[in-house]
Amino acid sequence: MNDLTPTREERIANLKGLGSSRKRVEDARFTQGKGNYVDDIKMPGMLFGDFVRSPYAHARVKSINADAAKAIPGVVAVLTAADLAPLNLHWMPTLAGDKQMVLADGKVLFQGQEVAFVVATDRYIAADAVEKVEVEYEELPVITDPFKALEPDAAVLREDLNGIMSGAHGPRRHHNHIFLWETGDKEATEQALDAAEVVAEEMVYYHRTHPCPLETCGTVASMDKVNGKLTVWGTFQAPHVVRTVASLLSGIEEHNIRVVSPDIGGGFGNKVGVYPGYVCAIVASIVTGKPVKWVEDRMDNLMATAFARDYWMKGRISATKDGKITALHCHVTADHGAFDACADPTKFPAGFFHICTGSYDIPVAYVGVDGVYTNKAPGGVAYRCSFRVTEAAYFIERMIEVLAIELNMDAAELRRINFIRKDQFPYQSALGWEYDSGDYHTAWDKALEAVNYKGLREEQAQRIEDFKAGKTRKLLGIGLTHFTEIVGAGPVKNCDILGMGMFDSCEIRIHPTGSAIARLGTISQGQGHATTFAQIIASEIGLSADSITVEEGDTDTAPYGLGTYGSRSTPVAGAATALCGRKIRAKAQMIAAWLLEVHEGDLEWDVDRFQVKGAPERFKTMKDIAYAAYNQAIPGLEPGLEAVSYYDPPNMTYPFGAYIAVMEIDVDTGEHEVRQFYALDDCGTRINPMVIEGQVHGGATEGYAIAMGQEIAYDEIGNVKTGTLMDFFLPTAWETPHYTTDHTETPSPHHPIGAKGVGESPNVGSVPAFSNAVHDAFRAFGLRQSHMPHDHWRIWKIARNLGLHG
Ligand code: PCD
Numbered sequence: 001m002n003d004l005t006p007t008r009e010e011r012i013a014n015l016k017g018l019g020s021s022r023k024r025v026e027d028a029r030f031t032q033g034k035g036n037y038v039d040d041i042k043m044p045g046m047l048f049g050d051f052v053r054s055p056y057a058h059a060r061v062k063s064i065n066a067d068a069a070k071a072i073p074g075v076v077a078v079l080t081a082a083d084l085a086p087l088n089l090h091w092m093p094t095l096a097g098d099k100q101m102v103l104a105d106g107k108v109l110f111q112g113q114e115v116a117f118v119v120a121t122d123r124y125i126a127a128d129a130v131e132k133v134e135v136e137y138e139e140l141p142v143i144t145d146p147f148k149a150l151e152p153d154a155a156v157l158r159e160d161l162n163g164i165m166s167g168a169h170g171p172r173r174h175h176n177h178i179f180l181w182e183t184g185d186k187e188a189t190e191q192a193l194d195a196a197e198v199v200a201e202e203m204v205y206y207h208r209t210h211p212c213p214l215e216t217c218g219t220v221a222s223m224d225k226v227n228g229k230l231t232v233w234g235t236f237q238a239p240h241v242v243r244t245v246a247s248l249l250s251g252i253e254e255h256n257i258r259v260v261s262p263d264i265g266g267g268f269g270n271k272v273g274v275y276p277g278y279v280c281a282i283v284a285s286i287v288t289g290k291p292v293k294w295v296e297d298r299m300d301n302l303m304a305t306a307f308a309r310d311y312w313m314k315g316r317i318s319a320t321k322d323g324k325i326t327a328l329h330c331h332v333t334a335d336h337g338a339f340d341a342c343a344d345p346t347k348f349p350a351g352f353f354h355i356c357t358g359s360y361d362i363p364v365a366y367v368g369v370d371g372v373y374t375n376k377a378p379g380g381v382a383y384r385c386s387f388r389v390t391e392a393a394y395f396i397e398r399m400i401e402v403l404a405i406e407l408n409m410d411a412a413e414l415r416r417i418n419f420i421r422k423d424q425f426p427y428q429s430a431l432g433w434e435y436d437s438g439d440y441h442t443a444w445d446k447a448l449e450a451v452n453y454k455g456l457r458e459e460q461a462q463r464i465e466d467f468k469a470g471k472t473r474k475l476l477g478i479g480l481t482h483f484t485e486i487v488g489a490g491p492v493k494n495c496d497i498l499g500m501g502m503f504d505s506c507e508i509r510i511h512p513t514g515s516a517i518a519r520l521g522t523i524s525q526g527q528g529h530a531t532t533f534a535q536i537i538a539s540e541i542g543l544s545a546d547s548i549t550v551e552e553g554d555t556d557t558a559p560y561g562l563g564t565y566g567s568r569s570t571p572v573a574g575a576a577t578a579l580c581g582r583k584i585r586a587k588a589q590m591i592a593a594w595l596l597e598v599h600e601g602d603l604e605w606d607v608d609r610f611q612v613k614g615a616p617e618r619f620k621t622m623k624d625i626a627y628a629a630y631n632q633a634i635p636g637l638e639p640g641l642e643a644v645s646y647y648d649p650p651n652m653t654y655p656f657g658a659y660i661a662v663m664e665i666d667v668d669t670g671e672h673e674v675r676q677f678y679a680l681d682d683c684g685t686r687i688n689p690m691v692i693e694g695q696v697h698g699g700a701t702e703g704y705a706i707a708m709g710q711e712i713a714y715d716e717i718g719n720v721k722t723g724t725l726m727d728f729f730l731p732t733a734w735e736t737p738h739y740t741t742d743h744t745e746t747p748s749p750h751h752p753i754g755a756k757g758v759g760e761s762p763n764v765g766s767v768p769a770f771s772n773a774v775h776d777a778f779r780a781f782g783l784r785q786s787h788m789p790h791d792h793w794r795i796w797k798i799a800r801n802l803g804l805h806g
């Protein structure tokens, strides 16, 4: 070996594989304005669509007159439900088994609902024409409160369902009721609660909010009538599903539809669902034979596309006097808005909410969820949490705090004595999940130690004394959270979307000179898949990640996949990628054996090569092998080196974490300052620590927004009060707290590389941490529960109601 021969360590480093903080390859184009987003797509003769939207939350549509609009030069068409009805496209199926109006059919059910679609030669002409469409409305009584919606004499919202007392998820017991979904052992739970020494009961509300990605939703549809091909570019988090649904709805054969998700400026769940804008753009393109672009503005996005949360969670939790939890009972009233358009796996109308036993070994539990219609926008998307998991984590982490108050116990200690122990994994939860792996005590101790928990409690006790003595007007809150997530949907046997099983896929093609392209069924919205999936492949096949292109989002080239949301890319497509790499390696081994004239079994894999066992100086690198695969006639082997894998995960993955927020709260102004935020995540094997850190910063900032100010608020008559970024809180660098990140690493036993998802964890963990900090600051003064978002006004009111303003 001369000095120029790389050492084994150097060879490993050169791969930039698993565990390397490789810089994100996509950032070169993002930071230089070279991204390619939907709105960057410009085609000759392209038309532009815009919606006439309802100003009312509930009204009958008496008439629509588009004559004045059509008279404007440049206006090509104005579509209404009457135009779509002959095609049977005036309503469309939702992901949750309901149906939704594409354009108002006789009535409108929420403010901002799509009433007519104007198509014009220019975006501004379209907007002007929208103003000229005359719609005559007759106002109807508005319901924005899900509890009032279920009163016997409440107005009938969904007249189309009148008399139909059974829906996609079973019986409906009232005209505004959608479903009751139940799991767990109700009777045993009630019995345990009745027999318990201590019971804490609380209503925990997780308010309505919105993912609000920086890029709004949009599409460009282009029908090529000569070749019979429809191409649809869009901000889709699941392009293949869009293709299949478009084919089923339009009757165009699936091979004649190409769906492309180009660069996406943030998804956060907002871009999972199907929106009327997509349908209208496609129909308009089929009708006019021209490409049609529809891109929302910010108000459209906040008012009409998918919201998140809006869960009223009534909880009861019981324990022995010394704090061992004996049962958990939860009833949710879920406000789904005007149509049930929740984005969940079909069989789970409340998503994975039943992960709500959290990190704790709770012997019996029960959950019942009532879905309810109101005059609000439809949706119910994950917003950075796999299917209602953030609601579940918020619920249990608030219930633990309330129980700690009831027991007069330290909340950190209460958690510790109830954690599922390391030796209990795989763990069967009372609500039916099998947690794959975890080591909660280690993570918890590390977190408490890192923030000097004991010291913080002493400081807090001193602060309370000083406050009472009139020496300070600021309180100190210590917000604890230990969350367990469930991500990576999911086994095909119980997870599907509209009947399509939730597997995922990867295809790898090695080029003769030892570089490669990989294509996946997922689609990055900013997560950095082009960077990280190449790292998985690099470690599997021994080519540098820098020599591997990762491509996603084009249904004409990518293998079929279910898309990116619910932190499923790493658990599902990541697994497919690793296994696909292993298929390549298996063939490479045969080629190497032939080249080295030894038996396959005499070879061993080492970093980037196959070498002869006991004679490591005799080897062929993956680069040599790739060349041979295309340039040598190898007996018994077909030329080429490529593979494809479809992966159906045996289980979901269960990442977890310990988050602690330390907050100063000004009792007189209601202002807060996040003094410290510590986030420990365990996502199993870490692919790219820097990307993970970025995910935690982003997710915790969204969690901060949600906990401390962000909400979609309605007034009594259903007006959206937060339809602009002046009213809807998006933190800037000014408000964003400083984060300290940390980790433990407990691999998933069933994932080929042991990785779990991480993208959503920081939202799931941070919301309760921030909220618990606010509650904890006032615990000594008698606060039990106060609803988010904790904006200055609400915090000020807490202080006032507790009599702290003197
Ligand atoms: N262990 C591990 C895991 C993971 N990772 C990384 O990290 C990331 C993430 O991952 P995940 O967890 O798997 O996930 P995904 O699937 O990929 O994604 C999804 C998510 O992601 C997150 N993040 C983000 N970021 C950005 N930038 N943008 C966006 O949009 C977003 N979104 C959000 C959300 S909301 Mo949903 O939709 O709600 O359901 S869901 C979600 C990527 O890159 C990966 O690779 C690593 O490294 N390692």
Ligand SMILES: [Cu+]
Binding pocket: 381, 382, 383, 384, 385, 386, 387, 388, 389, 390, 391
């Ligand atoms: Cu969720």
